[in-house]
Amino acid sequence: MNVKRINYDEKVVGHVEAPMGVGVFVVETGKEGGNMTQMVADTRKLATTSWGAVVVVASADPGFLAAFAEVSLRCRLLQWDTRLLLVTRLAPQELRDLLSDHWVFSMMNVLLVNAEERQEERRARRRRRRRRYGLYTHLPYGPHGPHQTARGGSWTPDSGLVLSPGASVFQEKYSSFHGAAVPVTVRPWMPNWMEAQTATEGGANDTVYSGTDYLALKTVAETLNFTVNQVEARDFVEIDRLVEGREVFLCPLIHSMLPERLERYDFTRWYTFLHRVFAMRTPAPTPPWASLVTPLSGEVWAAVVVATGLAALALRLMHCLGGDWYPTLGNGLLQLYKTLLGQDLAQRRLTATATRLVINAWLAFSLIVGVAYRTNLMAALILRSQPPRPETVEELVQAVDRINIPPYGKYWKDFYLSSPSSVYRAVGELLFVGPSIEEALELAAKEKKLPYNVYIHAVISNRMFLDYAIASNFSSAASGPTLYTGKGSVDTVPAGWIVPQGAPYKRQLDRLLTAFVENGLFLKWHRDTMEEGRVESLRRQKEERGAEETVGQGGGDRALTLYHMQGPLCILGLGLGLAGLAFLAELVLGRWSAARPRRISFLSWDEFVKLRFPWIKNNGLYINHSCKTVTTASVPEETLVHIFDKLPLDSHSIQSSALYFINYYSPLLFGEIKSSINAEVDIGYVKLE
Template identity: 40%
Template sequence: MKWWRLTMVRVIVIMAMVNLLVANDKDNHLLHYNGTTSTSTILKEESVVRGTPLGVAVFEVAVDDQDSNVTLTLLPYLLHQARQMRMRSWCKQVVVVSHDPVFLANFAEWSLKGRLLVWATKLLVVTSLPLPQLHALLSSHWTFSMMNTILLNLEDTPPNLRASVYTYLPYSPEGNQAVKVAAWKPGSGLVLLKGRSLYSPKYSNFYGAKVNVTGLPFPPYWDAVKGPDNTTQYSGTDYMTLVTVADALNFTVYIMPTTSWAEVTGLVEQRLSFMAAVHHTVLLARMERFDYAWVHLQGRADFSMADPGLKPQWQSLYYPLLAVVWAAIVLTMLLAPLALLLIIRVSESRMGGEEISALVVALDLGGILLGQSLPQRLCKTNPSRVMVAAWLVFAFIIGTAYRGNLTAFLMLPELAPRPETIEELVAAVDRQAHVDNRRYQQLLIAKYFIRADGTHKLYIGRDGLFPTQSAFPIPHDAPYKPAIDRCLMAVKEAGLYEKWAEDLLFQTQMKAQKKQKQEAEKETESDNNNRSLTFTHLQGAFLLLLLGLSLAGLTFVVEPLTVWHQQHHGGKSE
């Protein structure tokens, strides 16, 4: 193996498609380049001599003759180019070579801003720093402490060169700490320490650590109420999802105090909050500020409206029977008096007696149908008695059926049609609707717009306006996203989220309905009004009476005029 003196007058970032460190491989070697080594030499060494199968890219920032401000200007551009390569290839390794702690701190900051790394991308930092400075560097930067990073620290110079490999564990049984995971010597190669690995899974177990999250009340997903001893009790489907994820990954939740939704997501952007545990709609504009966990809520925006009131029901007297039944009754009312009159006339011709007019027969049969008493003048002969008996049975059946259905139609009248689709909503220009998340509206309706009998004053339309996808906001390229996503998928696929939503809605509805019943029992008058029929129910009867009074008044006026006309004109004609 050939070694070059590590002068570090240049800073080199290498992005390769292979693992640069292999445990227990005595033939593997470290790459060190002096200030005169060109990038073409590095590429040749990696791709030809060492046989990197999928390619290697080298990005170099010279700092020997450059002003520090110029270097900081070039660094973001370099990292942007490196990120483009990482996104276009299956890049697994990023190697940063520098022993300047200031540059490494700047690299950590700008790689975070430039979104160079994700958890699948492994970072190897090659440097030579004293242990206190190395530990401080690892613990003070997100890139080194939270991402998939190891640090190779050179501890001597050739021919006595030795190296130690360190990583930072933000969560461990002993708490957050920098640990040594491997050592390298020329004779023995890279040797892993017992129980250690180069790139440790940092987020499979949080070991009971406290994790900061943010959220504000947004029922039924997240709600907070004051509990005993000045405590706050949380509930909601998103909160229960958070608790389930915390149990699975073994961490405790600390809810950071916030006053606005902007602050909720702002703390996530600053990486002070692990995530916002109240779902947000996935929007491209928001993705410029933060990422999202796995989409666990497929929803839509729906509209809700007040239930339409009772429309004028003068037809309520007509609704109990179908039109064909009414037609049959009218036809029967025309034919039955004729048949009975024929029977009476035949009997009168045989037996004699007082003659009954056709109008009297029709009025008597109509009276029987309406429930009046049986007139004796219709039952003087056996044939007429049989006919009247048949009419009584007919009137009883028709009257009973009509009265039963009439009671039902008066107590439960037909409501006016209500808009259920977008087209119907647009057509109903004289009405107002509220548009919001469906489950949020269901909770508010169940809580504030429910009657004592369990019916609702508002309803939600059948068709939604547009579909939405919602998820928990997390910082850009959060390394714990795969662990969180795996737990969220398990919760969703097990049906727990839907079950929690149904239970919360049912409990809210039962509490609100119980409260309405208690208030109704206290207000006797209101309770009676709820059971009483209104004018809307009975307006058909009043309209029928008004029609009868109008006809009677018209008859009262026309009849004297007719008599007067006959008397005067009849006398003149004589």
């Protein structure tokens, strides 16, 4: 109880004893400034220790009451649950001015008891002293208009308390605003509050509002019966100033509950959690030709190369140890490559059991690898693979050069710098407070190249806003989103609307916001807003590119284009180019070889057999290089084929010569050999009887 001792109530206050739960504070005349703040602070401590505390102030000095109103507002003495009873003796005009000029007396739960005297009572003062006390309440939003001082009743020692019809001692002031205009400030913040200009029938521009917080404010205004008087604010810093200075009664926009903000204004009950994430420029996707490699990881490709080398080495060892009954290194590699691509397998020189075991093992290996590669290749051609990108806070700190945040982000910078975590302290050091959120997103979307490096920007904000902003302004149907958000949250904080400190109407707002949360209205409004933004973004993209696609949810089959087929086309072009270079090299080398004088050498049958075919025991074959004649006698067909593979049968070496095969037992082999040799060579067959 804050009391100033004055003449008319000296006898009353002087005889008051403090029972249990009651504190009596006395401020003497002339000492208001020195101990007023300390007295109000002590009163607040006493009031916060109990529910439904009542503070009684008795004074007939308007200056003292005005000083008490300012100090109690600054010290946050009163909430709506803490009632204030003013006992004074003022003229009617002074009483109305006192109640209307101070926030505490006009807005809070205050009842003023004013000592009054009637004229006939003054005449009878000598005979009998009688007093009457009037009960007054200031209604900021009453049924007869804003800021009305209403008389609620009277009290006399004889009649006791007499209330006016429909009045109560401490009246409820904010169950209805009776259609009054309530000052509210807000800034566009997607998807909570959005503004769009539309043309009316008269040609003027009309502002259309949408968003989750707008729909919530609209419902609150309809329930509490008030209209919105929107006060413009340049940025969120000015919003904080307007709310802190009580120039506006509410900012119906989601705000994070931070300790630094709680020192400046109050919050409604939290109705959601803000998951703050970072947004960065989406890395350039891998080029289309890389889709030929991306279906398998680097480890798998290395394993395939090692397996191919081991299989080829096994075939090479068999050839070296077992001779020409086993495939050579070149022939073995060719067969391995063909089967790996799913082509046919040549059975020549694969008749040995060891060779078949190696090939069977390789066929099983190539079947599994080939199926896995082809299935992943199909997905890689259609779905663009993304390179590695930062997804967590730790990776963000290592990857970016600066994190931009709007001017209100100074709270977050101090919050992160005071964190015990080294990672969050690093985030605080990278935070740059200054640009607006739109400018910050533009900086993050652009790739700033320095002479020897790339300067990377990032933005930190809540996920709902970033998802909507990216879908609306930083996405295209052709290239996808320009920005992306990290999978992990930087932090998660509760959030609500902001109101001035000690706002008495906070109870009504909390009650309605609780109903919205329990009935899932915020989730519904958010889904509807995001769907509207998605449809509008698709419609705008359709108009920009002039396509005939609809804005529906369904999509047709996606066909492969030349963009997806760049990989195989590059391989084909590279192969044709290498083949052309090889062909030119062969032409040059062929002409140079034809111009050189040839040295003709002769091999005897014994020398040739010992050199190439050590298993032939008879002397039934003779080779004459001068006339390109091969004479066979009782030589197996396989031996003849081997010899045929080793002869210089190109058109430059035997163009002017004749090749004759003379064989006793193989007349049918001639047709096969003739069809495989250049047609310009004169080939004949002589059968010896």
